[in-house]
Amino acid sequence: MxxxxxxxxxxxxKHKDNIGKTPPGHRFxxxxxxxxxxxxxxxxxxxxxxxxxxxxxxxxxxLVDSLIKRQKNAAVMDxxxxxxxxxxxxxxxxxxxxxxxxxxxAFLSPYGIPYLSGSLVKGVIxxxxxxxxxxxxxxxxxxxxxxxxxxxxxxxxxxxxxxxxEATPLQEERGRMRATxxxxxxxxxxxxxLLTEWLGTIRSQLPKDKQKLxxxxxxxxxxxxxxLGREVRRSIHWQGMLNFWDVxxxxxxxLAVDILNPHHKExxxxxxxxxxxxxxxxxxxxxxxxxxxxxxxCEMPTVSREKRRQVFDAIGEWTTLMSKAFEHAFEWLGFxxxxxxxxxxxxxxxxxxxxxxxxxxxxxxxxxIEEEKRGREEEARALKxxxxxxxxFLSPIDRSIExxxxxxxxxxxxxxxxxxxxxxxxxxxxxxxxxxxxxxxxMMEQVGEWVENPDPEKAKKDKRVKRTLEVMxxxxxxxxx
Numbered sequence: 001m002x003x004x005x006x007x008x009x010x011x012x013x014k015h016k017d018n019i020g021k022t023p024p025g026h027r028f029x030x031x032x033x034x035x036x037x038x039x040x041x042x043x044x045x046x047x048x049x050x051x052x053x054x055x056x057x058x059x060x061x062x063l064v065d066s067l068i069k070r071q072k073n074a075a076v077m078d079x080x081x082x083x084x085x086x087x088x089x090x091x092x093x094x095x096x097x098x099x100x101x102x103x104x105x106a107f108l109s110p111y112g113i114p115y116l117s118g119s120l121v122k123g124v125i126x127x128x129x130x131x132x133x134x135x136x137x138x139x140x141x142x143x144x145x146x147x148x149x150x151x152x153x154x155x156x157x158x159x160x161x162x163x164x165x166e167a168t169p170l171q172e173e174r175g176r177m178r179a180t181x182x183x184x185x186x187x188x189x190x191x192x193x194l195l196t197e198w199l200g201t202i203r204s205q206l207p208k209d210k211q212k213l214x215x216x217x218x219x220x221x222x223x224x225x226x227x228l229g230r231e232v233r234r235s236i237h238w239q240g241m242l243n244f245w246d247v248x249x250x251x252x253x254x255l256a257v258d259i260l261n262p263h264h265k266e267x268x269x270x271x272x273x274x275x276x277x278x279x280x281x282x283x284x285x286x287x288x289x290x291x292x293x294x295x296x297x298c299e300m301p302t303v304s305r306e307k308r309r310q311v312f313d314a315i316g317e318w319t320t321l322m323s324k325a326f327e328h329a330f331e332w333l334g335f336x337x338x339x340x341x342x343x344x345x346x347x348x349x350x351x352x353x354x355x356x357x358x359x360x361x362x363x364x365x366x367x368x369i370e371e372e373k374r375g376r377e378e379e380a381r382a383l384k385x386x387x388x389x390x391x392x393f394l395s396p397i398d399r400s401i402e403x404x405x406x407x408x409x410x411x412x413x414x415x416x417x418x419x420x421x422x423x424x425x426x427x428x429x430x431x432x433x434x435x436x437x438x439x440x441x442x443m444m445e446q447v448g449e450w451v452e453n454p455d456p457e458k459a460k461k462d463k464r465v466k467r468t469l470e471v472m473x474x475x476x477x478x479x480x481x
Contacts, residue, residue: 006034021058024255025105025112028053028286034100046101047257047284054286056254063111064248071245071297072356077364079305081319083296083326084352087249089345090258090287093120093336103285105255108246114255114288116335118244121296125244125322126150128329134158134180139324140316142188143181144195148311149318151240154224154233161227178225185221192217194314198238201311206235241308241315242322243299249292256289287343293352298322397435404428404436416443420467423474437474444468 005012005019007030019031033049075082093116097104108115129146132139143158154160158177189195199214206214210232213220223229260283266272305312327348329335334344391399401419404427408418419440422428428436444450444467451468459466 005031007031020052023057023060023063023107023112024053024055024114024286025107025109027057027112028099028105028107029112032100047282050101050257050284050286054255054257056251057112060113060254061250063113064250067111067113067248068250068295071295072360072363075297075299075360076302077360079300079302081298081300081322082353082356082360083298083323084349084356085294085296085326085330085346086349086352087288087290087292087294087335087344087346089334089342090256090289091116091249091292091336091344092258092285092287092338095285095337101284103283105286108248114249114251116247116294118246120335121247122150122240122242122244124329124333124335125298125325128325128333129321130156130158131332132325132328134177134184139328140321141324142192142194143184144192144198145315145321147238147240148194148198148315149240149242149321152236152238154230154236159225159233181221181225185218185225189218189221190216194311195221197311197314201308202236202238205237206232210235241300241304241312242318243301245297245299247294247296249288249294251288251292253289255286257284258287259284293349294346295352295356296326397432397439400429400432401436401439414443414447416440416447416449417467419443420470424470433474433477437471440471441475444471 015031019027022031033045033052092105093114094106095103097106099105106115106117107113126146129141129150130143133141133143133146157174158181195217199217199220203211203214210223213223213232220232224233261280262283263280264274264278265281266278267274272278300318330346330348333339334342335346336344338344391402394402404422405415405418408421410418419436423433423436423440441450444464449464449467451462451465454465454468454472456465456469459469
């Protein structure tokens with residue numbers, strides 16, 4: 001059976017030959033083959049419809065390359081960490097989004113390309129950092145580092161008292177995390193420099209009768225883990241110092257259609273006894289197949305560092321810590337949906353990172369050159385404006401003299417010599433000759449080259465006499481007129 005696009009007829013007639021070239025998100029959402037023959041509801045045609053949305057559009061690579069390039073240009077080297085990885089298992093994300101197939105997918109609007117949101121990445125990496133802080137003492141991570149970099153979360157499992165409604169395995173895991181945190185409090189909280197600095201920063205947020213807790217890191221940590229510490233936990237408002245950017249996959253062949261084949265549906269719904277005669281109903285959904293390259297970018301904004309300088313200085317090498325957290329997430333946690341059954345696993349691609357680093361270094365060098373060029377241009381523009389303002393306050397004759405001196409680039413000549421040569425060459429306006437000659441006389445007197453009562457006989461041997469006579473001649477000519 002065939003499927004139909006749920007779009008107006010004029011759209012279909014005009015764009016039917018180009019729909020296959022559009023990005024997968026547009027084929028999955030805007031132009032999805034959402035109806036069966038005769039505009040009936042999709043049933044058995046779901047696989048065919050999803051296959052039409054899978055693959056890669058003609059412009060997807062260009063869109064992804066442009067977005068990643070834009071991110072790279074915005075990433076300053078000393079404020080960003082770039083991690084490259086390839087997924088070793090399919091990645092499914094956004095399955096809960098509404099869609100005719102009952103399994104959605106996360107596409108970035110309006111581009112229509114698959115992505116992992118920055119908030120999703122932050123949540124996964126935070127979880128990885130918490131596990132390292134609690135169960136890997138050699139990782140360098142501590143829970144105060146998690147709070148400072150990712151933000152304080154009052155509902156964290158190792159802080160919030162056990163919820164009695166949870167399943168037993170979850171209660172056991174929560175209890176194990178709380179016990180590990182309690183051990184750290186007794187052994188290390190008092191000597192944690194970062195925790196001390198952070199407590200000093202958030203002190204004013206706490207109720208006045210609880211602010212004294214920040215004077216003792218051990219007492220504070222015990223208080224927030226206690227049932228009575230709910231008021232303290234809720235009063236802490238600290239945004240993490242890290243930002244995580246959206247991540248776009250570069251896929252070799254675009255998206256793929258995956259399948260789940262749930263058995264015993266009637267039994268789990270309480271409609272039948274368990275048996276082997278049921279017919280499983282396959283569930284199809286889109287995934288990013290293994291082999292896609294993902295470029296993760298983590299940012300430590302300059303503004304965040306400057307406003308929280310003392311806390312930042314106590315963090316240490318944050319890029320090394322984040323690298324360990326990413327590697328833990330790649331190997332043990334995964335990204336997206338269905339990670340407990342193996343989806344979303346990744347492996348770090350150090351070769352791609354080396355290429356990225358080299359590109360970023362070149363971009364940074366070009367950026368610095370451009371900034372220096374802009375700085376020089378700005379300085380030259382400022383000097384020009386200052387010079388124009390200075391000239392605006394000068395008299396007309398002084399401006400004319402400035403122009404004459406400016407047009408003669410010979411720095412070895414004295415100013416009065418340049419002006420005298422301009423007079424002799426006729427480059428001075430007739431109405432300004434006498435005033436310029438008067439200025440020359442003043443200059444010569446200042447440097448001791450003006451000769452009173454000069455003897456014309458000495459003009460050939462003494463340049464001072466010669467110049468004095470030439471200036472006097474211009475003065476006398478003007479007086480005669």
